[in-house]
Amino acid sequence: MNNKPKIGVYVCHCGINIAKTVDVEAVTEFASRLPNVKVVRNYAYMCSDPGQLLIREDIEKEGLNRVVVASCSPRMHENTFRKTLAAAGLNPYYLEMANIREQCSWVHEDRDEATAKAKKLVYAAVVKARLLEPLYEKEVDVEPASLVIGGGIAGIQAALDIANAGFKVYLVEKTPSVGGRMSQLDKTFPTLDCSACILTPKMVDVANHPNIELLAYSRVEEISGYVGNFAVKVRKRARYVDVDKCTGCGICAQECRLAGRIPSEFDMNMGKRAAVYLPFPQAVPAKYTIDPERCLFLTRGKCGKSPKCADACASGAINFEQQDEIVEFKVGTVIVATGFDTFDPARKPEYGYSDYANVLTGLELERLVSASGPTGGAVVLGEGENAFVPKDIAFIKCVGSRDKSVGNEYCSRVCCMYTAKLAHLVQEKVPGANVRVYYMDVRAFGKGFEEFYDRVRREGIRYIRGNPSEIFKRGDKLVIKVEDTLAATPLEDEVDMVVLAVGLEPRKDAREIIDILRLSQSADRFYLEAHPKLAPVDTATDGVFLAGCAQGPKDIPDTVAQAKGAASSALVLLSSGKVKIQAQISFVNENTCRGCGYCVEICPYGAIDLVAVNRMGNPVQVARVNEALCKGCGACAAACFSGSVQQKSFMDRQILPQIAVLGVMK
Amino acid sequence: MSAEFEPNVVAFLCNWCSYAGADLAGTSRTHYPPNLNVIRVMCSGRVNPLFVVNALQQGADGVLVSGCHPGDCHYMEGNFYARRRFTLLRELLEYVGVEPGRFNMSWVSASEGAKWKDVVGEVTQKAKEAGPFKQFRRDKINW
Numbered sequence: 001m002n003n004k005p006k007i008g009v010y011v012c013h014c015g016i017n018i019a020k021t022v023d024v025e026a027v028t029e030f031a032s033r034l035p036n037v038k039v040v041r042n043y044a045y046m047c048s049d050p051g052q053l054l055i056r057e058d059i060e061k062e063g064l065n066r067v068v069v070a071s072c073s074p075r076m077h078e079n080t081f082r083k084t085l086a087a088a089g090l091n092p093y094y095l096e097m098a099n100i101r102e103q104c105s106w107v108h109e110d111r112d113e114a115t116a117k118a119k120k121l122v123y124a125a126v127v128k129a130r131l132l133e134p135l136y137e138k139e140v141d142v143e144p145a146s147l148v149i150g151g152g153i154a155g156i157q158a159a160l161d162i163a164n165a166g167f168k169v170y171l172v173e174k175t176p177s178v179g180g181r182m183s184q185l186d187k188t189f190p191t192l193d194c195s196a197c198i199l200t201p202k203m204v205d206v207a208n209h210p211n212i213e214l215l216a217y218s219r220v221e222e223i224s225g226y227v228g229n230f231a232v233k234v235r236k237r238a239r240y241v242d243v244d245k246c247t248g249c250g251i252c253a254q255e256c257r258l259a260g261r262i263p264s265e266f267d268m269n270m271g272k273r274a275a276v277y278l279p280f281p282q283a284v285p286a287k288y289t290i291d292p293e294r295c296l297f298l299t300r301g302k303c304g305k306s307p308k309c310a311d312a313c314a315s316g317a318i319n320f321e322q323q324d325e326i327v328e329f330k331v332g333t334v335i336v337a338t339g340f341d342t343f344d345p346a347r348k349p350e351y352g353y354s355d356y357a358n359v360l361t362g363l364e365l366e367r368l369v370s371a372s373g374p375t376g377g378a379v380v381l382g383e384g385e386n387a388f389v390p391k392d393i394a395f396i397k398c399v400g401s402r403d404k405s406v407g408n409e410y411c412s413r414v415c416c417m418y419t420a421k422l423a424h425l426v427q428e429k430v431p432g433a434n435v436r437v438y439y440m441d442v443r444a445f446g447k448g449f450e451e452f453y454d455r456v457r458r459e460g461i462r463y464i465r466g467n468p469s470e471i472f473k474r475g476d477k478l479v480i481k482v483e484d485t486l487a488a489t490p491l492e493d494e495v496d497m498v499v500l501a502v503g504l505e506p507r508k509d510a511r512e513i514i515d516i517l518r519l520s521q522s523a524d525r526f527y528l529e530a531h532p533k534l535a536p537v538d539t540a541t542d543g544v545f546l547a548g549c550a551q552g553p554k555d556i557p558d559t560v561a562q563a564k565g566a567a568s569s570a571l572v573l574l575s576s577g578k579v580k581i582q583a584q585i586s587f588v589n590e591n592t593c594r595g596c597g598y599c600v601e602i603c604p605y606g607a608i609d610l611v612a613v614n615r616m617g618n619p620v621q622v623a624r625v626n627e628a629l630c631k632g633c634g635a636c637a638a639a640c641f642s643g644s645v646q647q648k649s650f651m652d653r654q655i656l657p658q659i660a661v662l663g664v665m666k
Numbered sequence: 667m668s669a670e671f672e673p674n675v676v677a678f679l680c681n682w683c684s685y686a687g688a689d690l691a692g693t694s695r696t697h698y699p700p701n702l703n704v705i706r707v708m709c710s711g712r713v714n715p716l717f718v719v720n721a722l723q724q725g726a727d728g729v730l731v732s733g734c735h736p737g738d739c740h741y742m743e744g745n746f747y748a749r750r751r752f753t754l755l756r757e758l759l760e761y762v763g764v765e766p767g768r769f770n771m772s773w774v775s776a777s778e779g780a781k782w783k784d785v786v787g788e789v790t791q792k793a794k795e796a797g798p799f800k801q802f803r804r805d806k807i808n809w
Contacts, residue, residue, distance in 0.1 A: 073689045074706070075681070102692030103704055107783075113700040120703055520742055540742060584708065604743040633741035634712030638751070650707055656720060662676045662703040663724030 005130045008039040008064040009122065010055055012046035012071035014101055021105040023115040027070065030119045034126045038062060046071050052084045059088035066129040070098035070122045091134035093583060093649060098125040120665050127657040135583040135648055140628050142228035142332035142573050144168065149220055149513065152180020153556060154548025154563040155337035156202050161567035162335075163211035167574045170329060171206060172234055173216045177283035178203050180339055184266060184363060186370035186377075188556055189421040190452030196282060196372070203284040215327065216285055223516050226628045227543030228332045228579045238322040240290035240298065241276070245317035248286035252276045252309035252318060262294050264374075268364045271374030276309045276318075281372060290318070333543045333570035336527060337563065338513055340549035343400025343408070343502040351399065351500055352471040357381065358390070358478055359471065359498045362418055369425045379429050381497060390496035393426055394480055395419045395437040396468055401503030402440065410524045412503030412553040416443045419501045420453050423461045436462040436493070438482055446555065466491070471498055504553040517544055518605070526552045537566040542631075543579070545569050584649040585630035586637060588623045593644040595621035599636035605629050608636060608645075673727035673793035675702040678713045680745070683734035683775045690779030698786040701793070702730065709733065711744025715755040718769060723802040728768045728793030732785065735773040745773070767792030768799060 009031040013019035024042045032040045039058050043051045046069055058064050067090070069081050074097040082092035098121040108114040144167050148159045151173030159171045171178070182188075183203075185195035206212055215234055222233040241252075253259060256274035263269035266279045275295040276288050290298065290309070297303035297320060310318040342363055345353035353359045358381055360368075371377040380387050397419055401412040416439075423435045442463065444453040457463060468482040477494040484491055506525040513519060513527075519539055520528040527550050530538035537545045545566035548559040573579055588599075590613060600608045600623060607629035610621045623636075623645060634647035643652055679685040685706050691698070707713060710733025718729045731752055733745040752771050759769050770792065772785045 073685075073692075075686060075689055099689075099704070099706075102689040104692075104700075106692035106695055107698055108700045109697055110700070117700045117703065124703070124705070518742065520737075523737075540740065602747060604741055631741060633709040633744045634707060635709060635741065635744050635747050638712050638714040638747070647708070647712060650712055652714065655705060655707070655717060658705050659676060659717060659721045659726075660724045662705065663674060663721050663726040665674075 005036040005066050006038040006062070006064050007036050007066040007068060007126060007129050008041075008055065008058045008062070009034070009037055009068045009070065009126065010046050010051075011040070011042040011122070012051070012069065013042060013044045014071060015044060018071070018101050018105040021108060021111055021114040022100055022118045023111060026115055027100075027118050027122055031122050031126065034123060036066075036130050037126060038064060047077050047080055052080070055081070055084050056088040059085065059090050065090065066094050066096070066132060068096050068098060068122065068125045068129050070100045070118065070125065072101040073099045073103070093135035094129070094132050096125045096129040096132060098122045120662060123665060124658040124661045127661050128654050131654045131657065132649065137580045137583045138627060139578045139580055140228050142577050142579050143230070143330045144574055144577070145170065145329070145331040146333045146335060146570050146574065147172065147220070147223075147230065147232050147331040148335045148337060150180070150337035150339055150548070150550070151178030151206070151214075151216065152337060152339045152548060153182045153199065153202075154339070154550075154559045155180070155335070156206050157560050157563035158335045158337060158547050158567040158570075159212055160202065160205055160209065161564055162570055162574070163209045165571050165575065167211065167571070169212045170232070170234070170331065171212055171214050172218050172220055173214070174219055175279065176217045176239070176287075176289040177279050177285070178206055178214065178216060179280070179282070179284065182556060183280060183282070184268075184366060186366050186373070187421060187425060189417040190446075190448040192421070192424075200282045203282065207284045214285065217289060218327075220513075220516060221326075223334065226626070228573065229628070230331050230334055230543065232329055232331055234327045236325040236327055238292070238324050239287065240292070240295070240318065240320055240322050241288050242317045242319050242322070243285065243287045245315045246287045247315055247317075248278065248288065249314075250278065250288070251312045251314070252288055253278070255308040255312040257296060257303060257308060258294060262291065267367045267374045268361070270364060270367055288317075333545065333573050334517065335545045335547055335566045335570055336513055336517065336519070336539075336550050337547040337566075338507055338510070338550045340504040340553065341507050343406070343505050345399055345500045345502055347406050348399060350470045351396065351468070351498070352478070353500060356471070356473060356478060358496060359500065361500050361502045362415070362422060363502070365422050365426070365499050369422070369429060377429070379426055388496070389430055391430065391433055392495040393430070393433055393435045393497045393499065394493060394495045395423055395435070395499045395501055396480075397437065397439040397501040398467070399500040399502045400505065408503060408505065408524070410553065411443060413443070414553060414555050415501040415503055417446070417449055417452065417555065420456045420461075422499065424456045424459060427459060427461060435460075436464055438464050438466050438468050438480070440465070440467055446557070504549055507550075517541060519544070522552075524552065526550065537562055537569055543573060581628050582630065582632045584632045584647065585627055586625050586632065586634065586645055586647045588625055589644045589646070590622040590624070591615070592642050593622040594642055595623065596641065597623070598639050598641065599623050599645050602635050602639045604633065604635065605631055607631070671794060671797060673701050673790060673796075673798070674725060675728040675730060675789055675793050676721040676726040677702050677704045677730040677732060677789075678707055678710070678717065679704050680710045680733040680740070681706055681708045682740035683738065684710075684732035684772070684782070686776035687774040687778045687782045690776065691782040694779045696779060696783040698783045699790045701790045702786050709739065709741050709744035710748035711739070711741065713748060715751050718752075718755060719802070722764070722768070722799060725803060727796065727799045728770070728789055730770045730772065730785070730789050732772045732774050735775055738775065764799075764801065765796040767796045
């Protein structure tokens with residue numbers, strides 16, 4: 001009954017937007033002579049309520065079962081008209097649109113030419129409409145839990161928001177403690193808030209939250225599945241310390257034979273720790289970890305007569321027999337908050353970072369000025385008798401940012417302000433210090449940034465515009481060779497300490513997550529968002545969201561804002577409990593599929609598998625599409641040798657007639 | 667070829683970049699020749715090379731396949747497949763004697779309305795220079 005197409009064609013004037021260059025009446029008359037067309041109307045604004053009502057009434061009264069709207073781009077109003085069809089009880093995928101505005105009336109001047117083209121486009125839409133099939137959007141359940149990868153401020157914030165909304169969160173952190181880069185900072189710009197003071201309460205909240213399962217010292221190994229239903233496999237690395245018994249007292253670290261002999265990563269290798277360690281005093285969880293690459297007992301099988309840590313531990317928490325543990329669970333959404341690495345200034349050898357001890361990075365100075373740092377907050381360089389307080393201090397900005405020679409064209413967005421902050425802190429800590437900043441541009445764009453930049457200049461920090469070309473040693477001093485480009489004067493500036501404001505880079509292990517989650521990278525190698533403006537926390541993989549510097553350099557307020565955005569996007573899925581999946585997906589004619597597997601190989605989403613079926617008594621393999629994974633790109637349909645794989649709404653037999661019309665019709 | 671010859675060009679555009687770029691050309695009120703007509707697909711990776719051959723058989727004087735810039739595919743890899751397929755197809759078409767100007771590929775992003783205008787102008791011009799295509803022509807519409 002419904003099989004014979006009865007098509008309604010609706011030509012829109014769009015005020016004069018279409019009607020000015022396209023003869024709408026002529027197109028209407030032309031459409032009325034096309035095969036299977038039962039009703040043709042034109043109207044000033046098809047998308048308006050009365051316009052839509054015309055379509056609804058015709059569907060109901062004339063029994064239309066296909067609708068062609070010739071108007072603006074389907075990217076504009078396809079959804080509008082699909083809803084119109086649905087409201088009239090017709091399957092919304094019985095709609096085809098002819099784009100006679102953006103791709104016709106607006107780009108052509110000659111009325112005859114534009115009208116002729118509009119006719120063609122309508123004809124092509126009608127022949128496709130005849131062959132449309134009803135599609136149904138399926139819903140799948142969403143597992144009410146979320147995985148957050150990365151325990152920096154981005155991951156912490158996202159995890160807390162989701163957990164506070166009442167959903168389970170698995171927070172996976174690679175290092176022994178959450179806190180990330182922010183925990184290494186002394187103060188935060190531009191307010192000079194103590195970083196630890198504002199961060200540690202959140203870290204503790206994460207550990208204590210009944211909805212958060214914190215998997216520290218762990219790595220995500222595998223994620224399979226699709227939006228709403230991800231299966232996650234996490235490797236919890238052996239700490240060689242029983243976390244249930246460890247009280248965090250720290251006697252093991254005091255007793256360790258290597259105490260004070262291993263560079264502390266947290267202190268940028270300037271401070272020293274033991275082989276059994278807590279990365280920093282406020283670490284969460286406050287449980288010790290034995291470094292398997294350093295511990296004498298674990299590397300050599302022998303540590304004196306017996307390991308001193310084990311002897312000293314009153315609660316018997318040290319356990320050298322501990323093994324890695326694999327934890328598996330299901331989640332509905334994933335948030336990637338894996339953060340960044342700082343630029344390695346050894347890649348700019350002219351700045352002498354590898355050669356001179358008095359050339360530091362911003363993060364190293366950050367540890368020096370921090371009260372919990374290796375010097376207890378004193379700006380002192382060198383050790384023992386050679387220790388001295390630098391007086392002449394220079395900062396160099398944009399090291400590894402805005403620099404094509406190292407492949408980083410982008411601005412790292414934080415260096416201008418952290419330089420201003422560190423310059424301020426150094427000047428505060430070193431009485432009589434003479435601090436200057438060599439810069440290309442100062443980008444003080446955020447809330448309170450310009451004011452802070454102004455403040456540090458008033459405090460006597462000199463900004464000199466110039467990009468230093470070289471740093472070398474002369475006597476006890478470092479010499480910066482630079483041109484003051486505002487004064488057009490070459491300078492040789494003698495200083496005691498140089499601080500390189502190194503930029504932010506994608507993590508060196510960024511590839512791991514790309515392989516696990518099939519993420520893409522933008523040109524700057526950070527993870528690519530679904531849309532730079534309108535979907536900045538989404539990714540091309542549904543249900544996977546980005547937060548923080550994994551997506552691109554940003555400061556703490558932006559990171560927190562993005563983490564909240566990612567959490568909110570995840571919560572939309574989690575709280576609705578259902579997710580609609582694409583209707584225009586691929587399907588396989590299993591009767592003709594020969595099971596070659598070419599589509600399996602080509603699918604970017606791993607949505608097609610070969611399955612064994614029985615075909616007339618013979619066991620054969622055929623391709624089968626996982627409807628929840630398929631995104632509807634149609635790559636498989638173009639690859640299939642036998643035409644067995646097709647994409648709904650874009651089947652060969654729907655496209656070929658369009659080609660015929662557009663090819664033949666002059 | 668006579669100056670009056672107006673070619674017929676069939677274009678396959680991916681929904682996310684090139685089709686959006688073509689829409690932007692309209693929104694920006696650029697002007698280009700009306701000889702090219704668009705068939706929208708979700709991804710340039712959906713375009714079966716046989717569609718191109720079919721268009722030439724059905725009477726098109728030129729064909730264009732346009733997608734996202736390599737690396738920017740909405741579906742991650744679709745335009746890489748398209749690029750590989752159509753590089754081969756182009757050689758095949760040249761081998762069987764089809765003028766190289768008849769088959770074109772382009773990468774137009776959603777923000778490149780001006781580039782789309784240029785592409786349409788160029789593709790139309792090439793098809794015009796190549797003249798009416800009769801080599802594969804079938805006599806009647808066949809669907």
